[in-house]
Amino acid sequence: MNKSNVWLVGAGPGDAGLITIKGLLCIQCADVIVHDRLVNPELIAQAPEHCEIINVGKEHDYHPIPQEEINQILLKYALAGKRVVRLKGGDPYVFGRGGEEAEVLAQHGIQFEIVPGISSSIGGLAYAGIPVTHRDYASGFHVVTGHTAQGSEQQNWEVLAQLEGTLIILMGMSRLEEICRQLIRYGKSPATPAAVIMYASHPKQDRVIGTLKTLPAKAEEKKLHAPALIVVGDVVNLSETLSFTPDSITSDELFSQLKNSTGGAI
Ligand code: SAH
Numbered sequence: 001m002n003k004s005n006v007w008l009v010g011a012g013p014g015d016a017g018l019i020t021i022k023g024l025l026c027i028q029c030a031d032v033i034v035h036d037r038l039v040n041p042e043l044i045a046q047a048p049e050h051c052e053i054i055n056v057g058k059e060h061d062y063h064p065i066p067q068e069e070i071n072q073i074l075l076k077y078a079l080a081g082k083r084v085v086r087l088k089g090g091d092p093y094v095f096g097r098g099g100e101e102a103e104v105l106a107q108h109g110i111q112f113e114i115v116p117g118i119s120s121s122i123g124g125l126a127y128a129g130i131p132v133t134h135r136d137y138a139s140g141f142h143v144v145t146g147h148t149a150q151g152s153e154q155q156n157w158e159v160l161a162q163l164e165g166t167l168i169i170l171m172g173m174s175r176l177e178e179i180c181r182q183l184i185r186y187g188k189s190p191a192t193p194a195a196v197i198m199y200a201s202h203p204k205q206d207r208v209i210g211t212l213k214t215l216p217a218k219a220e221e222k223k224l225h226a227p228a229l230i231v232v233g234d235v236v237n238l239s240e241t242l243s244f245t246p247d248s249i250t251s252d253e254l255f256s257q258l259k260n261s262t263g264g265a266i
Contacts, residue, residue: 005078007085008092010117013124014202016042016251023115031082038089042251071104078110091119121168124200124229128207129243137234140165146172161186166233173226177216193236198228
């Protein structure tokens with residue numbers, strides 16, 4: 001490893017095997033891991049024994065540790081010369097305030113690196129049998145938040161309703177009904193295929209498939225809640241055909257196989 005003090009590492013959407021090799025290496029070399037709630041515990045278990053583990057888990061609408069405090073934790077350990085791994089769900093720069101954390105580090109002259117991860121907004125859909133693009137159904141995709149920062153502008157649903165392709169909404173569950181209503185109001189057909197995927201790629205993954213009109217009631221009936229992805233577009237129709245059950249190989253096996261195949265380098 002080089003002289004970086006902090007690595008902002010994407011842990012992937014849930015399935016521990018979806019972390020990158022570099023991300024796993026960072027965990028295995030960490031003195032301190034500062035992680036979010038959604039990060040798979042199997043990944044944290046890969047940390048060395050001396051490593052300090054700090055859970056700054058955040059839930060939707062519920063921030064046990066304010067962002068400012070998280071920034072201070074990163075600074076404190078980095079300035080003390082520790083190897084700090086900031087382990088974040090999905091990709092560190094797709095929502096989740098990774099950009100702000102990196103800015104703070106940069107402002108304080110701390111060497112940092114970004115280790116990108118598989119975002120739930122793409123990989124999470126795949127685990128529910130939904131390809132984010134498809135030659136026949138979607139020539140592009142848009143990833144937006146349903147939950148904008150306090151005091152900032154709301155999403156422009158009028159514009160979003162006009163876009164072709166797949167629309168993926170993160171952090172939108174508390175406004176699911178409103179989001180579907182707005183998209184219909186501004187011109188999307190009520191029959192547009194739509195889905196909610198909860199805990200994508202986790203063992204407790206669940207989903208509902210419907211249309212913009214039927215989705216809110218169906219999601220409520222099944223009691224789906226955050227963390228979940230809302231997906232709107234024709235690719236949703238492929239979900240039945242393209243769903244799969246991930247191989248039962250556990251992450252432990254996966255990681256030890258990886259160790260053997262690299263002669264213990266990992
Ligand atoms: N950086 C993350 C997103 C952080 S914002 C990424 O790239 O995936 C947190 C939101 O992401 C959640 O509210 C939810 O909408 C979505 N999310 C993250 N992981 C998820 C998962 N495994 N299943 C469903 N939604 C998920």
